[in-house]
Amino acid sequence: MGNQVWTTIDFDKPGFQSDFARVPWSSDSSAYGWIPVPLLCFNGGDGPTLLLTAGTHGDEYEGQIVLRRLVRILAETEIRGRVIVMPALNRPAVLAGRRTSPLDGGNLNRLFPGREDSGPTAMIAQYVTEVLFPLADYAIDLHSGGSSLDYLPVAFAHRGRTAEQSARLDSFLAGFAAPNTVLTDGRGGGGETTLYACAAAHGIAAMTTELGGGPGLSPGGVAIAEAGLRRVLRNLGIAPDLDAPKPDIVRHLRMLPPATTIYAKADGLFEPCVQVGQEVRAGEIAGYLHGFDDVTSPPSTLRFEAGGIVIFRRFPVLTSAGDALVGLAQEVTD
Known part of the structure; x- marks a missing residue:
């Protein structure tokens, strides 16, 4: 056609x-x-x-x-x-x-x-x-x-x-x-x-x-x-x-691989602890995910698996399983 x-x-x-x-x-x-x-x-x-x-x-x-x-x-x-x-x-x-x-x-x-x-x-x-x-x-x-x-x-x-x-x-x-x-x-x-x-x-x-x-x-x-x-x-x-x-x-x-991106593993409320452009290290807290059902349970702690620069961060607080929450990049020095 x-x-x-x-x-x-x-x-x-x-x-x-x-x-x-x-x-x-x-x-x-x-x-x-x-x-x-x-x-x-x-x-x-x-x-x-x-x-x-x-x-x-x-x-x-x-x-x-x-x-x-x-x-x-x-x-x-x-x-x-x-x-x-x-x-x-x-x-x-x-x-x-x-x-x-x-x-x-x-x-x-x-x-x-x-x-x-x-x-x-x-x-x-x-x-x-x-x-x-x-x-x-x-x-x-x-x-x-x-x-x-x-x-x-x-x-x-x-x-x-x-x-x-x-x-x-x-x-x-x-x-x-x-x-x-x-x-x-x-x-x-x-x-x-x-x-x-x-x-x-x-x-x-x-x-x-x-x-x-x-x-x-x-x-x-x-x-x-x-x-x-x-x-x-x-x-x-x-x-x-x-x-x-x-x-x-x-x-x-350079963007870090998708495996280093923090994704929501459940529905909830995303409480970020980092800003776009911030440099972070592996193990640092990226934020917390507060569940909906059991309000007496503490939120899930979200930690970085790699160090880098926060290149993006989810804007809405309301979050569903599978949402990308925080992504990382690293500076190219060579």
């Missing part, structure tokens, strides 16, 4: 265009309707193409805010090359303020490269993979911890598959200059089914971010993302005259 998502945008046409990626969705209220996913294209001629996305998870707001700001900035900036912007990629999830789509339960960042016959969320992934990735040289998918996690500000990237891709990626990450950078294989975080991993598999220099967390908005995360995007646009020569702050020193981290 092929990709059913369509748009009126001509990506080769010079200038600015704004429309939607129209995702077919037949519902009780609209038999032949479509989901309007905002899509913008700035084309200034010869130069690289940068794909920018946010709202892949609807409850992560920092990237959504930053890309809306950036659109207004780009509208008044001379562009060389092309910038494609999708600030609400999983629009049904964005409107619902949820990580997953209320239409089909789809987690967009676990469905790449997508399919045309598995609901609207997989169709969005397929459109990005089959239509937008072939146009792009670089891609940034902006994430944050969302409703369930508090996250250290960090940029993630899968290692390049060729020397040329690795060199472009290193320069790309250095330009964005998040306070922390992690090269990852995706273990525990979606593997090859995420947008940035799929982009890397297509030869694109791609990265994603975590920009804080919780159900609100992190001003620090917004500032990091806007500064990073400004530097990237300038360094790639797409907007060479764009003002951008000088980068701070970047710390390089």
Whole structure:
């Protein structure tokens, strides 16, 4: 059947265009309707193409805010090359303020490269993979911890598959200059089914971010993302005259294996004893899990099995068995 998502945008046409990626969705209220996913294209001629996305998870707001700001900035900036912007990629999830789509339960960042016959969320992934990735040289998918996690500000990237891709990626990450950078294989975080991993598999220099967390908005995360995007646009020569702050020193981290992550083994109330960014040692107390049934019993004590830096921590207190509570990273020193 092929990709059913369509748009009126001509990506080769010079200038600015704004429309939607129209995702077919037949519902009780609209038999032949479509989901309007905002899509913008700035084309200034010869130069690289940068794909920018946010709202892949609807409850992560920092990237959504930053890309809306950036659109207004780009509208008044001379562009060389092309910038494609999708600030609400999983629009049904964005409107619902949820990580997953209320239409089909789809987690967009676990469905790449997508399919045309598995609901609207997989169709969005397929459109990005089959239509937008072939146009792009670089891609940034902006994430944050969302409703369930508090996250250290960090940029993630899968290692390049060729020397040329690795060199472009290193320069790309250095330009964005998040306070922390992690090269990852995706273990525990979606593997090859995420947008940035799929982009890397297509030869694109791609990265994603975590920009804080919780159900609100992190001003620090917004500032990091806007500064990073400004530097990237300038360094790639797409907007060479764009003002951008000088980068701070970047710390390089590696994620520790999922086996070192502390998970809830029962339902309960999570009482954390550590903060994101804190350095901890093996054996230290990460927190307590208070059970629901026998209130006279002491809580379970949760201890770290390895030392490292707390890179994420569960935000809600209410916890179910299997929830990730605290994750660790270590600094790369060589």
